[in-house]
Amino acid sequence: MHYDLIIIGMGLSGLMAAKTAVEAGKKVLIIGKGLGCLTLFSNTIDVLGIPLLAGPETTRLRDGLSQWIYDHPEHPYGKVGVEKIEEALSSFNSLFPPPYTFQSRNETNSLIPTGVGTFRPTYLIPSTMMRGIALKEKKTLLIGFKGYKDFYSQRLADSFECRGATLSLPESPSTEITATALARWMEQPSFREFIGTEVKKQIRDEELIGVPAVLGVNDPMGVRKDLEKKIGASVFEIPILPPSIPGMRIFNRFKERLIRRGVTFLIGHPVSKVTLNEKRCEGIEIAHPPVTTSYSADHYILATGRFMGGGLEADRERILEPIFNLPVFQPGSQEDWFGRFFFDKHPIHRMGILTDSSLHPIDERGKPILENVWVAGTILAGHHYLDEKSREGIEIATGYWSAKKAMEG
């Protein structure tokens, strides 16, 4: 099969690239070895959460980004530019019309509560989490569920200096409940009825009710609205350990929209081989033993993520990019990859694929390697997404920009 564009990687950057290309009328194939990290970590959209010039809560993101790009021209954001980053973010936002939207507060970062009782800065926040920002100011009750082992309301309440309660659930009292099971129950009115009644019993003078982010996959705002009606207080979600229900919402929305627009999805099938001819990629193969299927396209985007997604691989000596075997920027040897302490800034995170300003992969001397291949997402070198709190922003911006550039090329 031949396509206009083949995207390798099913994370947020690949999905953004697919969205951008299909909206421009291109025939798109997106291939994922598995699901990307969306369903693990993405709850909100981080863009740049480091303490900016005057602290994360007061600097407008646009100003912070400009300064950041000025200071870090080699950062992926430097290749996209502030204007296009904003364009990309609004393209992402267009997938989420009300009621479940992603918004910032006054175009600045906000601090949202986490599952260990800390706050984290983030930029675009889904409607179900927005009210968590007010946790410090308003009286809050945190609700956990017996048998759900990844959220401890009492512990959080101690950190946040508020109250916590753990509800026993009507079904399967002694066994474990997973986040997906809880999310599914939340979509059933009878379960909400039960939760509403139980929370009401616990509530004193609290205005806010914090729950783990399990308010359903399909209609979180409907679930929340109904719960709020039954409880009589505002409800907000707190992000939880993987898998991430809010991440599943994002993925499902992309998938639904993209399939409707005609994007071909191949999930669970790694690219086994690429055919190169001089400076062009001519095709890819997907091995699904014992059969191998070939696909070709005019353009290719590599958006395979870092180590978890399989975009980069580390053996005992060095770091490789397994699909195109692109050179990986990696100063030092294995001993230098990681610092002595877990909470160090590990040098390995800055490693990745070097590109020119249009996201073409380049070699150490800055020469483009493949003319019809673009690179997007966290696999790019020159960022430190964990410390910068920039994961989703990099994915959205470079996913969008790589597709734009591919269509120009």
Add this chain to the structure above:
Amino acid sequence: MKLQTEILIIGGGATGAGILRDLSLRGIPSLLIEKGDFLSGASGRNHGLFHSGGRYVVSDPEAARECIAENRILRKIAPHCIEETDGFFVSLPEDGPDFRDRFIQACKDANVPAHLLSRDEALSLEPGLTPTLLSAVKVPDGAIDPFELVLSNAKDAETYGGKFLLHTGVTSLLMEENKVKTVLAKDLLHGEEYQIEASHIINATGAWADEFLKLAGLRVAMALSKGSMLITNQRLTHRVINRCRPPSDGDIIVPNHTVSILGTTSVRLEDAENFEVTPQEVSRLIRETSRMIPAIEEARFIRAYAGIRPLFQSEEKGDDRAISRGFVLIDHGKKDGIKNLITITGGKLVTYRLMAEKTSDLLCQKMGIHAPCSTHLKPLPGAGKLSGLKDRLKTLGKSETLCDCELVRKEEVEEVLKEGKLKNLQDILHRTRLAKGTCQGGFCVYRLLGILNESGLAEGDSNNILKGFLEERWKGIRPILWGSAVKEEELMEGIYKGLFNL
């Protein structure tokens, strides 16, 4: 606080706990103090080999004889701590048959049962072995759970009146003429100070024996030898696999619960406190052990760690492995004129009971009482406990699983919490299999802290404890970061630095 006891045991390793039990069974009032948790030293940081004695038959027949005798006793008194796997001594082409023949003869001499298996017989039992092997000799090696062993000893001792104080370290000794009058100690977690008076003091501090004796102005010639080990994600073999050659690096693979432990190296150390596994040791261990099990080259590792062997120094110099692994019992009354002080050191985990017996015998003799040993007859408590892999598998889906990797149930942890006044995170981890699996506590320690908080047992700031744990975890993980382990770390960093913004 002033404390009085007949016997004071310093050190909560297998030896100390064994002595506490032995004396308690003989009805002699005893107190054990330990500066960390039980098994903080070599007892908790070894490869968990349940020695048949095979490893010493050639180099140290005396130690081998002790091992096989104790091996037989422990099978009876501590079946829940032992997995009877058997062990192979594998000969590779470069090892040749000479050493093997000497080995078989030495086994006979030391009374260690040994059966020669052909290459094909060995391969059919252990398909992971290299097809190039010449032969294998089967011996009654096994795997031992040192935690279970020591904790069972302590528990039984308590039943018979023995007492212990954990996280309590000796700060100084008050001497009077030819004896130790008072031992000053301190609770290292809460700061409480103790003045302990005892008629006899037993130094069972293992690698710290010399350091302890310095407090009394004495010395003992000790060698500290670091042995590093690697843990694989899965059990690679059913049996213990030894290399049939003179002892050297990377010559043993011990199956243990869900994992295999590859050992060991031998590096001389000056200091018992600060040591880590070096990249060179990691490479050497993989290179050597993969000669016996080729799949090790590609295997996933989940942790590297090191322990210190306390070795009593003999006259000859040379490889530390040549130093006797037999134990040393010193009556400082005879040797140095301090009449109420005994040092017991050296030895092996598998001979802990014998060491305890001999020490207690010496004490009884010094005290002039007749109280025979019964530890070789009386089984340890806990034999009915869940221990086998399949027992854990069975409970899946039936109750809340706290540790997804090692399938540790919430009830199990709650039981441990009920038992003692444990507040130290590492103490809880010692007493369960939490954090011993693939993710090394990446998920379950977060959960454990939540449970501690909800049961009102949390002490101090949970996030500081969590960070402390992650740093402790990191020490074991950093040396093995490549392949899937790097992916796993990205996940963990994503959780703790990203999602939780710690």
Add this chain to the structure above:
Amino acid sequence: MHNSWPKTNSDVCIRCATCMAVCPVSRVTPLFPGPKHAGPGAERFRKPGDPSVDKWIDLCIGCHLCDLVCPSGVSISEMNLIAKAKYLDEKGRPFRDWLLTHSYLFGQLGSFSSSVLNRLFQNGVVKWFVESILGIDRRRELPAYQSSTFRQWFKSHPSKGQRKIAYFYGCYINTNEVEVGKATVQVLEANGFEVFLPPQECCGIPMLGNGDFNGARKMALKNVPSLLQAIQSGSDIIFSSTSCGHMIKHEYSHLLNIPGSEEVAKHTFDLFEYLRNLLESGNLNSRFKKLPIKAAYFAPCHLRSLGIGLPALEILRLIPGLQIDNIEADCCGLGGTFGFKKEKYEISQEIGKDLKEAIDRLTPEIVLTDCEGCRMQIRHLTGLKVLHPIQILRDALLQGIDKEVGR
């Protein structure tokens, strides 16, 4: 193969829980611990020689979704299937499982028996017997057998065309959904193919899904030589059932190691994948008539595992007037024979609920899906008309020739 040791594949699991996000079974019941635990987690605890104790493994529905989403490429459902086979080998299989996996034999009784069977299955006493003694849930309608088989219809149907193509129709089409077979033949003929039916038996997937490797192997050993012969005569093989197709294309070689199966796989195609290839080369007969229908399409699990995208959806979108949406749901819950079993019926229906809700959101007139199991389940769940997509394509292509579109 059953006891490859050491099992390095579960080493690549990084405990990330992506599989837990999609598992349809653990979402509805705590009795199944979920793919992360049941697969690579439990694998660390399984020692060869130890008796099987993982009773819950039988609750894996075999949808392969965990395999597909795993970012590390762990073959979770394969581990589960092998563990399930070991468990059932040791504990023994109920006669019920044999019946369910050998239902093709009923078809071989001949068409005269179909009315007898159908009437029998409706009988209250028989239903009681089926549930209480056999353990097949009485709420589940047993498939109705048709009075004439697809093979019988085909014998009286002279197929003509420029190029020969072999059709693996599968048991269910032969005895229960003859119309799907007819539509397949008619669409292929409208594209210039002469269809022939190579001798064939049940593909064996019901046995494999129940952990009966030997039973499945027996079937595969009969089918492979026959399919090879068809290939050697110069034709490709197409299948209209994605379950049969996945079995033949992938499991014959991967799990069963059948000689010749790799060659068969290379020439075997999903019906719509084949049509999409025709479209790509400009050879698809796409003179479609207008079909003003609001339809919803459901991609069966085995289609997803085939890794060919959603070719039926792509082709159906070419039909003017046809409004078609993809149903965003994971698994229908039937799982082949899974949902027939008394102890699993509730789980099957709970999984199905999510699919039903997804269908309800789209408010379709009809539902289309490539798998007979999914069709059965969706009818049971929604009461809607459920067809194989080829039936709609046939209608668009040959409206008026044979309007008998039915269950």
